[in-house]
Amino acid sequence: MSKIKNDLFLRALKGETVQRPPVWMMRQAGRYLPEFMEIKAKYDFFTRCQTPELASEITIQPIRRFGMDAAILFSDILVVPQAMNIEVEMKPDIGPWLPDPIRSADDLDRVIIPEIESSLGYVMDAIKMTKDKLNHEIPLIGFAGSPWTILCYCVQGRGSKNFDKAKEFCFTQPHAAHALLQQITTTTISYLKAKVAAGVDAVQLFDSWGGLLSPEDYQVFSWKYMQQIIDALKSQVPVIAFGKGCWFALDVMARSGASALGIDWTCSARNARYLTGGQITLQGNFDPTRLFSPPSEIKKQVKLMIDSFGKDRYIVNLGHGILPNIPVENAAAFVEAVKEYKEE
């Protein structure tokens, strides 16, 4: 593997001392960008995911405009259940829509553990094309949803405030739930290993709905499977584990072998460092809605945030994905503030 020129992100993942922390933004390749909206107007969601030319172009767009220190492949966590023979649509104004959700053990009969190359080969092609376009300038991140978060959509059938049907399924049919979680886990491990083989430099696991579970249920229905994935990947590539709202599990996550943990904005830098034992690299945690603030205020708050986390063992990011209606100049201010960072 030839050397990546800007290796700030990879060095932060290793815990090395850096001049300034690296920066990227969750959902940085997204709807707040006019150039993304142009592509979106022409191609539907899964066409964008499944066409390597489009996915790689979308991945590069924010880098071209803002110069983040890492790119993340444009894709969706729901390509995994789709490959597992669970139908997934993306409906305008609604978002993910699964016409035939999993609600019983019988429904699992139609779920398969797919052969990755034939079902998700388009992702690997997009990775190779993106790596070519990035030309060793910055690293490329691959990602997957956590098995629990994938289950949430497979059972609920769509987004939800509390994913009550998904939780009901787990609490009334735990055997079926664990069978599904294990199938998703097994698929995700093969999927991420294929991504590594195709060239990603790090992977991130998104547990977007882990914070809906109690600490006990989180260990049983989410973390157990996250840990399996980390165990399978950590020797090959740095793994970032992000559980939104999962402050209560940060102690266990810090001992998992993950290279870094994502932090959301409800957990202060001080709490995050305390709960994780102070040694592991942390990533986050700017409130995405705080990007509505004027650019000068954003810059002030980013500076404060870096001072709080400390410049080392730290990756600047948002606490969740960037919102579609954030002004482009505000996103620019966020990245610039990091590049201008000087310790005092």
Next chain:
Amino acid sequence: MSKIKNDLFLRALKGETVQRPPVWMMRQAGRYLPEFMEIKAKYDFFTRCQTPELASEITIQPIRRFGMDAAILFSDILVVPQAMNIEVEMKPDIGPWLPDPIRSADDLDRVIIPEIESSLGYVMDAIKMTKDKLNHEIPLIGFAGSPWTILCYCVQGRGSKNFDKAKEFCFTQPHAAHALLQQITTTTISYLKAKVAAGVDAVQLFDSWGGLLSPEDYQVFSWKYMQQIIDALKSQVPVIAFGKGCWFALDVMARSGASALGIDWTCSARNARYLTGGQITLQGNFDPTRLFSPPSEIKKQVKLMIDSFGKDRYIVNLGHGILPNIPVENAAAFVEAVKEYKEE
């Protein structure tokens, strides 16, 4: 004031030693009850709130069936903005719907600080009628939304996953936001004082969306106003402060003069006791979706929960409102488990 026969709830609020903790459930007067659905089929939402015969009957329904240790007046947090001349509708399948949300300083021109008796007198009539029906058997709780949570609806105009428009309003127009928050606070204080005069034995503040804010923004946009309300009420009546997802503020909340703090299910008993300093009464924190579990499992988990919080300085409750699709026998198991509780 004549003595209430079952004073378990009031004694727990005072921190007294009790044989078993008291129990009630947030939204206990609600859609999971068939007798509630019968009334709902005949009268629309605000008719139920505004008709003392209906509101008091609905309040009593769960007591009659399950025998909780406290009743909470059937009403809605949005009667406050409604009285402030902000139109609020309740739409089937959508929930709260504000056709003309607050989006600018100019929009505040139409907001009034209402005279309570003429605008919300129906609530006081419902309290008096409910107190008569309760006949000194158990205490009656009155409630209000936190100013931040009310602002969320006033600005967003409806429910939301992230209340992005409400947060954008606060972060881009902080002067207008604080003006609105203060108007809501002033109204809420008068409203709760009138409730106390009408006979409620305790009040609870619901900060349902406090957990969407960062710890710093929470202090500025939510807690500051919660504290004003607690200061104004605490000498008259015990105040319970509940901030969903607000684990990060529990230390400040514990020093506020509130008699008890509500805890959600993401914060373990151990964390909650630690973060609050171990002295204040805590209320919660059963995951509402855990009521989907079979009754035997519910009883086991309630027992464990009481053991974890300890029987004193503790009020058994859910960590958020009971869900509409919970089986009645499961709600019964929850209450029974508390009444059967014996320390080992």
